[in-house]
Amino acid sequence: MSGRLFVIGTGPGNPEQMTPEALAAVETATDFFGYGPYLDRLTLRADQTRHASDNREELDRAGAALTLAAKGADVCVVSGGDPGVFAMAAAVCEAIDKGSAEWRGVDLTVLPGITAMLAVAARVGAPLGHDFCVLSLSDNLKPWSVIENRLALAAQAGFVIALYNPISKARPWQLGTAFELLRRHLPAATPVIFGRAAGRPDERITVQPLEKADAAIADMATCVIIGSPETRVIAREGRPDLIYTPRFMAGETR
């Protein structure tokens, strides 16, 4: 009989942002698969086994977890943030789609988590308060031309844009190029929010206008949110600016 496979998200790293149902799955499971720093966020018992792997081995990791669950173990695949947003839930589905027939019989439960953009947005106000889109800026898995096309259409549509995987050692120029492209579509003063480790002790939130936005501020763990032309900045004495995108838009409504 198949065991269970939980795919959970820890949220951005603050334990107070992890849901009780994800914590309950951690209690239940015997084996944990994930990128080492995400597994480090869990407090495991001596009878629970840690299977840490590198950040870029998602499909192999998903296959190993499915194999163990198919044998009857209760297994947990651990993502940062939400497992469904540029994370392990898609890799597990892909493994099931392409892999061993018995993997389809595994009792799979995906449990949602707080994804980075929600935690970053909360720290500055409500930049995602109206229509928005969410892109991975990594061209490891899709052509750069697709990314450029999506950025241009998103700006034309007036979406706020949340970028995941904005930069890495192997992808140093993509975020700067994305800013250049967006400068052709969006006002110079459009706020750009760089949110790193939101809600953690090492949190770093930086806001710059698009015209001066400096890609070097971002690292692998940064979520970048670029406002729309509607996004507003509220100055507050002695407090950080508040940034929000209004719920309404001028024009004829009902």
Add this chain to the structure above:
Amino acid sequence: MSGRLFVIGTGPGNPEQMTPEALAAVETATDFFGYGPYLDRLTLRADQTRHASDNREELDRAGAALTLAAKGADVCVVSGGDPGVFAMAAAVCEAIDKGSAEWRGVDLTVLPGITAMLAVAARVGAPLGHDFCVLSLSDNLKPWSVIENRLALAAQAGFVIALYNPISKARPWQLGTAFELLRRHLPAATPVIFGRAAGRPDERITVQPLEKADAAIADMATCVIIGSPETRVIAREGRPDLIYTPRFMAGETR
């Protein structure tokens, strides 16, 4: 001295999906503002005061909460889902932007929550596993022409599309019109997920191909997720289909 204003999200309604930090804010606050059914999700003490209001009075509600916080009370504004996604955080920011100068001095903390699309996505696999966009289909606050333009550009861009506020008694035709528009851009078999009350006892998840997608399935509390041309459906014997959007796209990558 100003009190504190917490803007929290309960998640989609399953108490196991509410974060510990949101629960801690509920412990702290004395006064609670929100739409009645969202306040019903909280267990309040006898010394805590409930200020329920109708669903469409967001700005008045935000002003009342800010006024009380400015007088020194610890106040909690309660959204369903995540407060930053088509919810109260933007209304509170808007009130601060336009309202009394003393509201800028209020100690404001927005706490993220599990927004509906993440909970719905988790129930079916990983439809938001690649680039996506998020739109409110309500033309109460923006022109319908803007919505149609955004839907068309989103489909052109290849985004998965998550729709909030898809339908209401006062807005009966918008979702059907959106499906018609999207049928001109997307394959007939594109999966459409209707997710209502995800994670709650009355949960109802329905999946239909776009060509047959029936807007009448949705109600006010439904989040609708429309796949991209890349989104895949995995049949599983004795289990519901899994739906996911792969992390990769064909084409030249690095």
